[in-house]
Amino acid sequence: MKVKGRNVLLTIMTLCLSLLFLFTVQPTHHTVYAADDSLQKIKDRGKIVMATSPDYPPYEFQVSKNGKSRIVGMDVDIMKQVAKDLGVKLEIKSMSYDSVLVAVETGKADVAMSGINPTAKRRQSVDFSEIYYNGGQSFLINKTDVGKYKNKAALAHKKIGAQTGTLQYNLAKSKIPGATVKGMDKNTDLVLALKTHKIDALGIETPSAEAYVKNDHDLAMIKSGYKLNKNETGSAMAFKKGSGTLAAAVNKSIDKIKAKHLTTQYLADAGKYMKVNTNNTSMFHYWTYFAKGIEYTLIISAISVVLGVLLGTILALMRFSRSKILKAISVAYVEFVRGTPLMVQVMFVYFGIGIIVNLPALLSGIIAVSLNSGAYVEEIIRGGINSVDKGQTEASASLGLAKGDTMRFVVLPQALKNIWPALGNEFVSLIKESSIVSIIGVTDLIYQLNIVRADTYRGVMPVFVAMIIYFVITFILTRVLNYAEGRMKHAR
């Protein structure tokens, strides 16, 4: 037992050390790397992987055709052309905007393309292609304010909204005197904030502003009037540092696209798709989106509940084992997992562990949520085991039953009954908290909800629908748990 425990500790320590090694060594490793095989690798593989956040029409967004949704938009069309020029297939990975650059840095994707502005700060961590499109900067305002805010100067000392981490955010902060800049993750939320007068104007790329104005008659737009460096205001594709050969090949394609003025056509096509999306913005029309969201939310929750309970049980048994090492591992694990946010854990599993093993987003999400839930379940089970009368263990021992059998047949069944309400609580919160996996692009309910909001230009209704769906799921689960609790009543 002791030797085994030491082995486990050794394995964990080795793993931690190698992880640390990978993280610290990686950057230098790449700058020193002589042969740049970024292009060759894609050609050998026969496909190029693009990371994008498809909630930004007309650059990238989702359309549903015959119940199947796909990602379209100008960026997608450009990337298709690039893939064609390279002679490879295109695979699109969708995720939250916050994650697309991390995805190329960690090798989850070859190229990030999501209307990204190549700011100087970003250039420190990734390589950029040439600017492929320069949409310019605008402000969205409420139509009722058209007379009030005629230009940038009128926005001084006002509340300006912008997507967190974007050029628009930084510009509003540095170039509008006295402005309060409010950052949010999604333009859909910002538009809602604008319409409810929580902000006075919204800094946004001109093509997006145009799309909103076209689809929402309460909104108007004004030119930003920023004097800007052309290299920073357009959109470019991002690559992992040291992808010179890939960038060169992609730039060649971009030059061709620019020369043929293909983007005009791409934007027109995107406009057509957007019309399809906004033709019918009733929530019923988008039911397939929600259905898919429910499916993934349920898959993640169901598997994570099972794995979480399994892990929690093992951790609880380790906690009660005589081996000090096993006990210490269990305590340390629980403390650590409970002391870090689930969101960070999800990103760590997907991007961090992704450096060693390339895990798909869904699997990463399930792993992270299970690992997280296991820690909480351990605490619940530990409490349950402690709640079982000591006389039960003694009676079992006096009959000659082994420790394992005592746990399995006597203590755990009684503990389970005592902890059932707490466990049910954990299941319900797991379903809700699993929504965090949307940041790495798992198409769960929250992710789908944001897609619907982006597609329909309706800010509130999809949120309301998702709220009802979550409630129905958890309500049904609670009924099932209560029924099971009733069936266990006879025990004592």
Added chain:
Amino acid sequence: MQDKPLVEVKKLKKSYGDTEVLKEINGTVMPGQVICVIGPSGAGKSTFLRCLNMLETPTAGQVLFEGKDTQKFSEEELTTLRERMGMVFQSFNLFPNLTVLENLKLAPIRVKKMSDKDAEEKALALLKRVGLDEKANVYPSSLSGGQAQRVAIARALAMDPECLLFDEPTSALDPEMVGEVLAVMKELAEDGMTMVVVTHEMGFAREVANEVWFMADGYLLEKNKPDEIFSNPQNARTKDFISKIINS
């Protein structure tokens, strides 16, 4: 009676931290003997009993089972010890998550590797013996105290022990239920079961025991035939205890 003792207790001591519960106990249990351990509460009677099947580990001294030191037992030998030396608790300690029948079957199946069918047959026979065969499929929560304790005895008997330890088996019972439990115990004694019984039932001790041990303050102060100890106690503490019980 055979000559070799089943259990020998030599200079047994047990303390919890600074509290010395057992100061020095010496005694021998012969096969077939029924020993009743009496004495005021806090004397260490229960602790002494629990040292016999190693639910408590002695601080010093020895408990020998068939001449072998129980403290040197491996996990496996300990299991065998407990198989052969059953225990009945004051608070019954039936498993509430299992039916009466399952309570009886669990250990024979898991420990003795008995088949489910054999275990069930045996369990039903034992339930019949304690007069509770019609309760086989109910859960312990629906039993009265007296019934629960009889089931607990049957559960201990399901392992075919050679010796049974009783830790105040009737103390938690309503007075009208004491009789039914004592009747079962008396029957066991008549069938030749070796028994060590910690009890306050002096009538039972007088009638059934071969030997009565009087314990006080962590010492085994006096052991004798029941008639002797009740009518002619030697030790001052014993005298005091007996007179109090008889006058109450």
